[in-house]
Amino acid sequence: xxxxTQTPSHQVTQMGQEVILRCVPISNHLYFYWYRQIxxxxxxxxxxxxxxxxxxKSEIFDDQFSVERPDGSNFTLKIRxxxxxxxxxxxxxxxxxxxxYFGPGTRLTVT
Amino acid sequence: xxxxxxxxPDLILQEGANSTLRCNFSDSVNNLQWFHxxxxxxxxxxxxxxxxxxQNGRLSATTVATERYSLLxxxxxxTTDSGVYFCAVPTGAGSYQLTFxxxxxLSVIP
Numbered sequence: 001x002x003x004x005t006q007t008p009s010h011q012v013t014q015m016g017q018e019v020i021l022r023c024v025p026i027s028n029h030l031y032f033y034w035y036r037q038i039x040x041x042x043x044x045x046x047x048x049x050x051x052x053x054x055x056x057k058s059e060i061f062d063d064q065f066s067v068e069r070p071d072g073s074n075f076t077l078k079i080r081x082x083x084x085x086x087x088x089x090x091x092x093x094x095x096x097x098x099x100x101y102f103g104p105g106t107r108l109t110v111t
Numbered sequence: 112x113x114x115x116x117x118x119x120p121d122l123i124l125q126e127g128a129n130s131t132l133r134c135n136f137s138d139s140v141n142n143l144q145w146f147h148x149x150x151x152x153x154x155x156x157x158x159x160x161x162x163x164x165x166q167n168g169r170l171s172a173t174t175v176a177t178e179r180y181s182l183l184x185x186x187x188x189x190t191t192d193s194g195v196y197f198c199a200v201p202t203g204a205g206s207y208q209l210t211f212x213x214x215x216x217l218s219v220i221p
Contacts, residue, residue: 031207041132043197044153045208056208089152098142098161102154 002105003053006092012109013082014092021077021106025094032075033093043091049075057078078084082110112202115136117212122188124188124219132183132215135196141201143174144209145183157183188219
C-alpha cells in the first residue's frame with residue numbers, strides 16, 4: 001500500500017539555522033499539506049499546496065516558512081531561521097480533495 | 112472556525128474491554144477522519160467517515176452528520192491500541208485544511 005514518507009525522522013538544529021524537511025507524497029495525489037504538533041498539544045495546520053501553489057495557509061505559516069515541490073515528487077518545508085518555539089513534530093500529508101494521508105513525521109528539535 | 116471537542120480526554124482500559132470515543136463538532140462538515148497516534152508519534156489513518164458507519168476489524172466508527180458527532184468504537188482492546196485518538200474535520204466550507212480535536216489518550220493495561 002502506498003504511503004507518505006518523510007526525511008529525516010529527527011533533526012536537531014541550532015537556533016537561527018535553516019532547515020529543510022522533506023516529504024514524498026503518494027504518487028497520484030494532487031493535494032499536499034504540512035501540519036505540526038508541539039509536544040503534548042494537538043495537530044495544527046500550516047499550509048496546503050495544490051497545482052504548484054499555496055492554496056491555504058495558517059497564521060503560523062509566516063515569512064520564515066516556505067514550501068516547494070522542486071521535482072514533481074518531493075514536497076519540502078523550509079524554515080529559514082529557526083526559533084526555539086519551532087521545536088515540534090512536523091507532518092506531511094497528501095490526499096484527494098477530502099481524505100488526507102499522513103507521513104510518519106519529522107521531529108525537529110531547536111536548541 | 113469550527114470547534115472540535117473529544118471526550119473523554121483520558122481513558123484507561125483493561126485489556127479485552129470495549130470503549131467508545133466521542134467527537135463533537137460545531138458546524139456541518141463533509142469530511143471527518145479518525146487517526147491513531149501511536150507511542151512513536153506516527154499518525155495512522157483509521158477512518159474517513161463523513162457519514163454512516165464503517166468497520167475495520169475490532170474498530171468501527173459512526174458519524175451522524177446532522178447531529179454533528181462521530182463515535183469510534185474499540186472492541187476487545189489490546190495493549191497495542193494504546194495511544195492518542197484524534198478526530199479531524201475541515202476548518203470551514205470550501206477548505207481542505209483539517210482542524211483536529213485535542214484527542215483522547217487511551218491506555219490499555221494487561
